[in-house]
Amino acid sequence: MKRLRFNQQEIVFAVFAVLFLAFSIFLRGFLTPENMLTLLQNVAVLGILGLAMAIVVIGRGIDISLIAALAVPPGLVLQMVQNGHSLPAALVTAVLLTIAFGLVNGWLIAYAEVPSLFATLATGLLLAGLGQAALFQLDVVQWSDGMKGFERLGQGTILGIPTSIVMFAIACVVVAFLLRQTRWGAYIYAIGDNPYAARVTGIPSRPIIVLQYVVAALIGCFAGLVMAASVNSMPTRIFNSTLIYDVILVVVLGGIGLSGGRGGVLNVIIGTLLIGTMLNGMTIMDISYAGQNLVKGVVLLLAVITDSFLNPRNEETAQQGDI
Amino acid sequence: MKYAVRTAKVIAAALGLAAVAAPALAQQGLDEPFQKPFREALAGKTVAYVPVAMNFDLTEGWYAGMKKELEPFGVKFEIRDPNWNTNAGAQAVTSLISEKPAVMVIHNPDVQTYAKLLQRAENEGIYVIQINMGSAYRSSAFVGANWIEIGERDTEAVVKACQGKSNKIAIVQGALSAAASAYTLKGVENVLAKHPEIKVVSSQAADWDAAKAKAITQTVLKQNPDLCGIVGFWDGMDIGTAAAVKEAGLTGKVFVATSGGGERKGACELVKSGAFDLNMSYDVPTQAAQMAGTIKWLLSSGAKAGSVKGSEYTTLIPITKENADSQTACWNLSDLKK
Numbered sequence: 001m002k003r004l005r006f007n008q009q010e011i012v013f014a015v016f017a018v019l020f021l022a023f024s025i026f027l028r029g030f031l032t033p034e035n036m037l038t039l040l041q042n043v044a045v046l047g048i049l050g051l052a053m054a055i056v057v058i059g060r061g062i063d064i065s066l067i068a069a070l071a072v073p074p075g076l077v078l079q080m081v082q083n084g085h086s087l088p089a090a091l092v093t094a095v096l097l098t099i100a101f102g103l104v105n106g107w108l109i110a111y112a113e114v115p116s117l118f119a120t121l122a123t124g125l126l127l128a129g130l131g132q133a134a135l136f137q138l139d140v141v142q143w144s145d146g147m148k149g150f151e152r153l154g155q156g157t158i159l160g161i162p163t164s165i166v167m168f169a170i171a172c173v174v175v176a177f178l179l180r181q182t183r184w185g186a187y188i189y190a191i192g193d194n195p196y197a198a199r200v201t202g203i204p205s206r207p208i209i210v211l212q213y214v215v216a217a218l219i220g221c222f223a224g225l226v227m228a229a230s231v232n233s234m235p236t237r238i239f240n241s242t243l244i245y246d247v248i249l250v251v252v253l254g255g256i257g258l259s260g261g262r263g264g265v266l267n268v269i270i271g272t273l274l275i276g277t278m279l280n281g282m283t284i285m286d287i288s289y290a291g292q293n294l295v296k297g298v299v300l301l302l303a304v305i306t307d308s309f310l311n312p313r314n315e316e317t318a319q320q321g322d323i
Numbered sequence: 324m325k326y327a328v329r330t331a332k333v334i335a336a337a338l339g340l341a342a343v344a345a346p347a348l349a350q351q352g353l354d355e356p357f358q359k360p361f362r363e364a365l366a367g368k369t370v371a372y373v374p375v376a377m378n379f380d381l382t383e384g385w386y387a388g389m390k391k392e393l394e395p396f397g398v399k400f401e402i403r404d405p406n407w408n409t410n411a412g413a414q415a416v417t418s419l420i421s422e423k424p425a426v427m428v429i430h431n432p433d434v435q436t437y438a439k440l441l442q443r444a445e446n447e448g449i450y451v452i453q454i455n456m457g458s459a460y461r462s463s464a465f466v467g468a469n470w471i472e473i474g475e476r477d478t479e480a481v482v483k484a485c486q487g488k489s490n491k492i493a494i495v496q497g498a499l500s501a502a503a504s505a506y507t508l509k510g511v512e513n514v515l516a517k518h519p520e521i522k523v524v525s526s527q528a529a530d531w532d533a534a535k536a537k538a539i540t541q542t543v544l545k546q547n548p549d550l551c552g553i554v555g556f557w558d559g560m561d562i563g564t565a566a567a568v569k570e571a572g573l574t575g576k577v578f579v580a581t582s583g584g585g586e587r588k589g590a591c592e593l594v595k596s597g598a599f600d601l602n603m604s605y606d607v608p609t610q611a612a613q614m615a616g617t618i619k620w621l622l623s624s625g626a627k628a629g630s631v632k633g634s635e636y637t638t639l640i641p642i643t644k645e646n647a648d649s650q651t652a653c654w655n656l657s658d659l660k661k
Contacts, residue, residue, distance in 0.1 A: 042541060137383075140589070232565075232598075237407070238534070286527065289528040
């Protein structure tokens with residue numbers, strides 16, 4: 001008998017649709033074009049980070065250091081400009097730092113074969129500590145006059161659409177192209193699906209893994225620049241926040257399994273939309289902080305439980321290290 | 324000619340008189356009896372400083388200010404930086420109690436965590452000065468802002484700005500667990516109780532996070548474009564609040580009141596740019612000077628730790644467009660560190 005089966009992506013999309021419908025009907029001011037744009041704008045940075053995480057997770061890894069890449073290089077840009085360097089020089093330095101950081105991550109994971117969870121946990125702390133100890137004067141690096149014009153990366157609109165949404169869209173297109181249209185993208189899926197088989201078939205798996213972490217760090221840095229431009233400062237303390245869990249949540253909720261090899265940009269978009277809708281609706285309803293956490297927790301639990309009922313773990317493919 | 328001679332005589336006489344008197348005066352140097360014990364009381368003493376974290380304008384400013392005042396007297400400074408980790412802070416305080424510094428300067432993360440420890444420290448003979456965020460235990464001294472007053476004055480300004488407008492306001496709180504946030508909220512409530520015409524359309528916590536504050540404010544502004552004012556709880560976070568107001572094109576229409584330590588980039592420049600309409604500053608250098616003064620007084624008094632207890636609430640500086648340009652309204656961390 002053929003059973004009706006849903007995958008996680010469809011379940012989350014259904015939850016999103018139900019929530020969206022309920023809010024549209026019962027919440028005045030939810031279903032307006034302005035509010036829809038705000039909704040997207042508020043989760044744009046989270047979405048961009050989700051893309052970075054997706055690349056790594058598809059390749060069967062995880063990048064806990066993403067928030068450090070978000071906070072430190074863009075913070076360095078603001079700090080350098082504040083200290084009197086030119087904006088292009090600051091940007092180049094930040095990008096070089098980001099690439100170096102990605103290379104270290106990738107080398108540790110691909111060549112030294114440290115599990116990605118521990119490697120990035122450590123390197124993230126290292127980079128954040130370096131920023132705090134040596135690069136920044138204060139936790140919150142303020143915008144300065146030398147940055148004039150750069151705030152357009154995160155503020156204002158392009159053709160009526162808030163810039164941060166446009167940035168998210170651009171990032172989506174770039175990552176989708178990388179994953180679906182290039183050979184490297186195909187390699188990432190292959191490695192995520194079965195790293196040993198990938199290696200046997202002659203895929204240069206170690207360099208590809210390094211590439212994943214470099215790209216992820218660069219996207220993280222880009223997200224940080226958009227964020228800094230949007231709030232006119234870089235609160236580098238964000239490294240200590242729970243943002244990384246939200247990023248993992250977006251990815252996993254969207255249906256990119258942590259065991260690798262599955263999912264794509266669409267999943268990130270769906271995960272981001274669900275989180276965005278929930279946050280936006282609850283802000284409009286002026287639900288208290290504790291209440292919001294409760295609702296978030298319940299919805300996420302429901303999604304995960306439903307998924308585990310409909311798609312039980314397969315003992316053959318399940319492996320150590322799955323979260 | 325005659326006149327000149329007379330003048331010369333007078334001068335000579337005066338000089339003679341001076342010659343007689345001068346040695347006598349020079350011999351009468353007076354020893355000030357209290358400065359030596361004061362110097363002795365300070366020299367070699369250790370002051371331990373436990374902020375909630377270093378690396379932000381307030382705690383860096385206090386540290387630089389106190390150091391400047393006390394190091395010339397031979398006072399040694401020790402920082403324990405828990406970096407926003409309450410447990411690490413409690414451990415630092417615990418280990419300090421056994422190390423017995425002369426004074427502990429404590430910035431509490433909340434009202435309860437350190438309270439018992441601070442009491443123990445004073446029983447052990449360590450003076451405890453609590454700064455800006457107090458605990459349930461009242462120690463030798465509290466130096467810091469009165470959060471309730473900040474909440475009240477910010478809200479009063481917002482209420483005033485709302486006169487004749489929609490009377491809709493929003494509140495952007497800090498972290499729910501922080502005493503500073505809860506006290507400020509109490510101040511806000513005090514004023515709102517007197518103004519039933521004011522409607523609070525949103526009162527949410529943004530966790531001291533600028534990005535969260537921006538997200539919340541954006542949504543609130545979309546729902547209530549006629550909002551007339553926002554009470555924010557910290558300028559470092561309300562950069563986000565102000566960015567949302569600016570993006571909605573409502574700068575100048577929505578009155579943004581906030582508070583902070585008065586560092587130039589975080590306060591005066593943002594008021595000048597129109598991002599904030601009011602920033603209640605608790606002027607960190609003055610606070611630091613008061614902390615240092617209290618340390619000097621306590622050490623030189625010889626009073627038993629915990630036998631005297633007092634408070635020094637900061638006189639707030641309201642920073643508005645009028646005084647944002649002045650040299651004295653704000654301060655620079657780099658200057659304070661010199």
